[in-house]
Amino acid sequence: MGDAQHQGSAEGAAVITGAGSGIGAAVARRAAARGMPVVLADLSAERIEAVATAITDAGGDALTVPTDVADPDSVEALAEAAYARHERVGLLVNNAGVESLGSLWELPVDEWRRVMSVNIDGAFHGIRSFVPRMGADPGPSRVVVTTSVGGIGTLAGMGAYGVSKHAVQQMTETLHLECAQAFPQIGVSAFVPAHVTTRIFEDVAPSAHAGAAVDHWRTQLRQKGMTADEAARIFFDGVDRGDFWICTHPDVYSRLAGRRAQLLAEALPPDYG
Template identity: 40%
Template structure:
């Protein structure tokens, strides 16, 4: 039996945005190690498919449609899951979207959706689930999806970058709150590097300005050709959670490189500047 199985097998995992991408990969891994997986997504058809895949390989799963941009939907989800299952061992606040475009070109609706999903979805996921976890009193895990982008700068990806900076800060403070409160809830910051997902697919850019099309296509190409295998990355994420780590990276060397650049930027109090790599990406 693996360490992940010892820690998580028999428990309930709730994963937001699990109909595709990293959420799907973590859901499949949790099913593989013996958890009951609550697959949530705004697209019920995708959630159904992931749950069916887990069940077809001998796992336990169910699909629920949830829009994480609505705090009341997360309240209802938490109440329902605890009423029916009694406890949640693992909450993964994964749901997120990539938005591309200059700040002044992104329509209001797309800005609001990005911030409500990427930031408020995580905040209210914690707010909705943690009181139930505390009431049950068992050891539990809260994992929030940050990114190597939490430590970087990228023009035209500002909306996504700022949201991931916010989630990293939120998770750090949340970790300390759990320490101060002396409660058995582990907080983890999941830091994907470049994994093979559909986050940059063209259809995901609905509501973005026309100027975003080329950048999205370039990023999709890079991810498809150079990204890490999704299942391998998600295996590392679950392994890190079982080890009760706070920092959990799919590609630690990429995280270290981003952190080193960020530290140097702060130490020098440098003016933001485009790297050669960024210039090439933007076609400059």
């Protein structure tokens, strides 16, 4: 379906956190190509300015709002800026996230708290600041939360990230149920990426507890990762269908979900599947 055919679904602005690179930047570019004004949020003002420049150079409408999703006041300021510029928000993408590597007992407390505050609290703050405003609008809208296949299965050496993504997956499922009751015009989706080429491991600082895992995962994404642009295409295909589950790699999701269902149903201990 060509971009012109999406204009009817492009009512309202798209607000994207973690929009300075990777999936967030790709979703922002694709939203703009579909005719949506975009509001770009990221901790790095420099990164979102670069994304915004590319969008506006192509004729799109982009507003940048440097945002720390771990800070509720910062996310509330993002919502205020978005609604000051645009009459309505049609799409909220809670996408900001960070990685962590290392065994649970090796992680510095500050690193653990950083992962939880960005990945879990960041999504919560987005919900808290935007959903009441979106719910006051009778027009259709959608909230998409970037979870991960890490929130379906379990992997040793990536505990903080996995814990955060299991929590975010549960948060998204809860939001789906609560919006169905209170704001049925708001659709909810979990965007579940597997290997997508992003900066997420580039931004993990090498450390004694991360060890060689940093280089391993950086290589994995470079060699096996789907492009962020392809992930954004899948993202919007799912949004257009109104899917709750939007998976970049359905085969990986099915394998992990099937194995987890077996472990739970048979009360088996975790394994590598």
